[in-house]
Amino acid sequence: MTKEEIVAGLAEILEEVAGVNPEDVTEDKSFTDDLDVDSLSMVEVVVAAEEKFGVKIPDDEVQNLKSVGDAATFVLNQQAA
Amino acid sequence: MTFSRIVSMGHYQPSRVLTNDDLAQMVDTNDEWIQSRVGIKERRIADSETVADMASAAAEKALAGSGLSAADIDLVVVATTSSIDRCPNVATRVAKKLGITAPGAFDLNTACSGFSYALATADHAIRAGASKNAIVIGAEKLSDITDWTDRTTCVIFADGAGAAVVSASDTEGISPVLWGSEPDKGDAVVIEGWRPYIQQAGQTVFRWATFSLPKLAVEACERAGVKPQELAAFVPHQANLRIIEPLARKLGAPDIIVARDVVESGNTSAASIPMALSKLVERREIPSGAPVLLFGFGGGLTYAGQVVRCP
Numbered sequence: 001m002t003k004e005e006i007v008a009g010l011a012e013i014l015e016e017v018a019g020v021n022p023e024d025v026t027e028d029k030s031f032t033d034d035l036d037v038d039s040l041s042m043v044e045v046v047v048a049a050e051e052k053f054g055v056k057i058p059d060d061e062v063q064n065l066k067s068v069g070d071a072a073t074f075v076l077n078q079q080a081a
Numbered sequence: 082m083t084f085s086r087i088v089s090m091g092h093y094q095p096s097r098v099l100t101n102d103d104l105a106q107m108v109d110t111n112d113e114w115i116q117s118r119v120g121i122k123e124r125r126i127a128d129s130e131t132v133a134d135m136a137s138a139a140a141e142k143a144l145a146g147s148g149l150s151a152a153d154i155d156l157v158v159v160a161t162t163s164s165i166d167r168c169p170n171v172a173t174r175v176a177k178k179l180g181i182t183a184p185g186a187f188d189l190n191t192a193c194s195g196f197s198y199a200l201a202t203a204d205h206a207i208r209a210g211a212s213k214n215a216i217v218i219g220a221e222k223l224s225d226i227t228d229w230t231d232r233t234t235c236v237i238f239a240d241g242a243g244a245a246v247v248s249a250s251d252t253e254g255i256s257p258v259l260w261g262s263e264p265d266k267g268d269a270v271v272i273e274g275w276r277p278y279i280q281q282a283g284q285t286v287f288r289w290a291t292f293s294l295p296k297l298a299v300e301a302c303e304r305a306g307v308k309p310q311e312l313a314a315f316v317p318h319q320a321n322l323r324i325i326e327p328l329a330r331k332l333g334a335p336d337i338i339v340a341r342d343v344v345e346s347g348n349t350s351a352a353s354i355p356m357a358l359s360k361l362v363e364r365r366e367i368p369s370g371a372p373v374l375l376f377g378f379g380g381g382l383t384y385a386g387q388v389v390r391c392p
Contacts, residue, residue, distance in 0.1 A: 059282070
């Protein structure tokens with residue numbers, strides 16, 4: 001899976017979980033500041049991402065995933081591992 | 082075979098209302114933030130009332146509605162995690178206040194799941210012949226153990242009490258309980274030390290409550306032999322509207338009544354289920370005899386649920 005594909009997958013999740021317009025989802029966007037995803041919605045995004053990408057995202061790691069790019073990189077590294 | 086059933090309910094809340102606007106004067110928060118994160122509009126905070134005062138007031142109402150007298154009660158069980166005094170326990174203080182002269186009387190602490198544990202314990206005592214008429218109470222004064230400078234917790238917690246009179250019955254009015262815990266996640270909610278305050282890892286609790294608990298709530302129904310769609314109502318612990326709504330949705334029973342007392346009462350830990358149920362009964366929203374799923378969950382992490390027949 002490429003990083004672009006992961007970002008597209010995250011956009012689908014964000015639309016479903018938090019009603020975010022998929023066009024707004026780019027690597028530089030902050031979940032909380034730009035996309036208005038609060039801490040509880042972020043948990044739903046993480047759980048959906050775990051299922052969609054077949055990875056494990058520990059609770060401790062969630063706070064480090066500030067931007068869409070952070071999350072895509074984390075998923076990419078997990079898939080490679 | 083002897084079973085047990087809930088005969089009557091009662092609840093008590095302090096008169097002092099604390100609104101979101103009031104909280105915005107105390108910490109950096111606002112009404113919109115609180116409503117969107119936890120769904121709470123206002124909550125009740127005790128002034129001089131103790132846990133035992135609130136427990137007694139709720140129990141008095143439940144007893145008055147039961148048709149029984151204090152002399153009939155042989156067991157008092159109080160679920161609480163916020164009673165500061167260790168001895169005498171809350172249960173004996175309630176008994177003294179109500180004139181119940183020689184009951185078995187004990188407190189039980191499983192934090193927010195406490196009422197369902199206490200109700201199961203009373204049910205077991207009655208099934209075993211150790212009690213005929215019990216009072217089961219959930220009572221909390223969380224304002225005593227809330228850090229009023231911590232905006233992540235002080236917007237959530239509140240005070241109150243709810244009580245049920247539980248009597249022996251020929252029919253099963255309280256189903257076998259599904260109870261359990263996840264000790265490995267204990268750090269997610271803590272009230273620790275000599276001057277304890279509630280601290281919680283909100284995201285961890287939210288994830289557990291919305292992704293691990295739904296299947297357990299369905300299992301509690303299976304244990305009772307009731308399909309979720311056959312329930313009249315679902316009364317989960319009133320933790321947070323953002324937890325209650327997905328939990329209810331995942332039961333797969335869209336038409337049943339779901340208790341949302343958290344909006345007006347905040348999170349009152351072990352008191353939240355009996356308060357919410359008592360209000361539904363008082364407003365006659367559930368027909369007598371209809372099945373209601375109670376499901377408590379919280380610190381420990383612990384959980385317990387059972388299906389009861391509405392009094």
